[in-house]
Amino acid sequence: MKARLPKGYNNGGSATNIQQLARQAQKMQEEMDAANQELEQKEYTAQAGGAVTAVVSGALELKTLEIGKDVVDPEDIDMLSDLVIAAVNEALRKAREEKAATMDKISGGLNVPGLF
Numbered sequence: 001m002k003a004r005l006p007k008g009y010n011n012g013g014s015a016t017n018i019q020q021l022a023r024q025a026q027k028m029q030e031e032m033d034a035a036n037q038e039l040e041q042k043e044y045t046a047q048a049g050g051a052v053t054a055v056v057s058g059a060l061e062l063k064t065l066e067i068g069k070d071v072v073d074p075e076d077i078d079m080l081s082d083l084v085i086a087a088v089n090e091a092l093r094k095a096r097e098e099k100a101a102t103m104d105k106i107s108g109g110l111n112v113p114g115l116f
Helices: 014-041 077-107
Strands: 043-048 052-057 062-067
Touching: 014 077, 043 077, 052 077, 062 077
Parallel strands: none
Antiparallel strands: 043 052, 052 062
8 A cells, every 4th residue: 555645745845845844943943032032031920918929030030029017927937938939939820821822822832842
């Protein structure tokens, strides 16, 4: 049984197809790099309990942490720790979600290891 190749696959244009694919991949990589640089400049803010505010960068680094005076209780450090963790994790989640959505948009949902 003879295998069928897609139309135009073996009409002497296979090298052209590979070159075109390589150009498309390079363009996608350039778009992803540019988007990644732009996203790293953004800041994401989240609050926990209305008393702790965390701001992280798109590079997933904590930029600022504000703690309201009313939650600073030497007798309840655990609650303050929980609020800080919650605020930081929520800000990081926002940053990761936007990055994933942006990269999916550029790649059309294609997940190629090493591209980003």
